[in-house]
Amino acid sequence: MKSTFSILFFIKKNEVKQNGYCTIMVRITIDGEYLQFSTQQEILPHLWNQKSGKASGRTAAAFQINDCLTTIRMELYSHYRELSGKYDRIFPQMVKNAYLTPEDHDLLGHQFEYHLKHLKSRIGKNLTKETYYRYELTWRRLQNFIEEKYKVTDIPIGKVNLRFLEEFYLFLREEHSCSNDTAQKFMQKLEAIFIYAQKMQVISSNPFVFYTYQFDKKQPVFLTKEEIDRIRQKQFKTPRLTLVRDLFIFSCYTGLSFAEICHLRKDNIQKMNDGSSWIFIKRKKTDVMSYIPLLPIPIQLIGKYLNTQNADLIFSTYTNQKTNEYLKEIAEVCDIRKNLTFHVARHI
Numbered sequence: 001m002k003s004t005f006s007i008l009f010f011i012k013k014n015e016v017k018q019n020g021y022c023t024i025m026v027r028i029t030i031d032g033e034y035l036q037f038s039t040q041q042e043i044l045p046h047l048w049n050q051k052s053g054k055a056s057g058r059t060a061a062a063f064q065i066n067d068c069l070t071t072i073r074m075e076l077y078s079h080y081r082e083l084s085g086k087y088d089r090i091f092p093q094m095v096k097n098a099y100l101t102p103e104d105h106d107l108l109g110h111q112f113e114y115h116l117k118h119l120k121s122r123i124g125k126n127l128t129k130e131t132y133y134r135y136e137l138t139w140r141r142l143q144n145f146i147e148e149k150y151k152v153t154d155i156p157i158g159k160v161n162l163r164f165l166e167e168f169y170l171f172l173r174e175e176h177s178c179s180n181d182t183a184q185k186f187m188q189k190l191e192a193i194f195i196y197a198q199k200m201q202v203i204s205s206n207p208f209v210f211y212t213y214q215f216d217k218k219q220p221v222f223l224t225k226e227e228i229d230r231i232r233q234k235q236f237k238t239p240r241l242t243l244v245r246d247l248f249i250f251s252c253y254t255g256l257s258f259a260e261i262c263h264l265r266k267d268n269i270q271k272m273n274d275g276s277s278w279i280f281i282k283r284k285k286t287d288v289m290s291y292i293p294l295l296p297i298p299i300q301l302i303g304k305y306l307n308t309q310n311a312d313l314i315f316s317t318y319t320n321q322k323t324n325e326y327l328k329e330i331a332e333v334c335d336i337r338k339n340l341t342f343h344v345a346r347h348i
Helices: 060-084 092-100 108-120 129-150 162-175 180-199 225-233 239-254 258-262 296-305 320-333 342-347
Strands: 005-011 022-030 033-043 269-271 277-282 289-293
Touching: 005 060, 022 060, 022 092, 033 060, 033 092, 060 092, 108 129, 108 180, 129 162, 129 180, 162 180, 225 239, 239 258, 239 296, 239 320, 239 342, 258 320, 320 342
Parallel strands: none
Antiparallel strands: 005 022, 022 033, 269 277, 277 289
């Protein structure tokens, strides 16, 4: 079915500027759906012919405005024809994007970086830095894949298909030694870009509708009390292993995640009237306030590190990746033959 495409120029007579001029707007309509935006041209209201959609009169200013509007019309039609050759369905937003940023609006990298800017603005509101960094890492892995596979720095987002997605998944598994679940999480981050691009009408269809996620079914790893005590009582020669061990034990006795421990502040610790100490903290994942009673062992650990930081934070920490690497060393030294990660502390 052939689409209908039309362009209309008009002015907002009810929005006259202080200089007496009105902005000339352009409205794009495709199959009854429309949007409008400024042409960056201005005109006095009495010099505008609404019926013809152009400036009236034979002055030099009128000729200049009309020439500009003719150029805009031609460019919009050109972008519409070009997009029609790429996509089955065209939206007005797609034509606007092509007109305003004709060189890179439809590139995957442009869309990814635009989404990263959007995510960055949400940090500290409804997004953590850790989540933002995972998106950044996904983009770096994707750049690496595009450069190695296609010998270019970027590709049009509309060219991404199921084959591209499956090859990127294999690239993560083989070139970066990602486990299946880790690779699938990268794919989920990439899918978010396509969902966003579709909402913004940059693309008409999402290739991820054909992609199937398959996560491994795993039995949760947990430690016995004897194993926890073995880790807690072990004397380590290196400060890094001692710190990671203490953070892990603290998580065992409080249930706090790695990210929550990293951001645990002195004012999160509150002493009650009966002399007991509690952690008052808003949980990262649920954004719900939690009240956690402190047992003797975590109280001892807080006392150990409370005044070692210059800032208001209680603990100094390594990255999550380094912490998990050191936990592998701790497991080996303590003769624990389990896949020890920081998350295991929350399975106790």
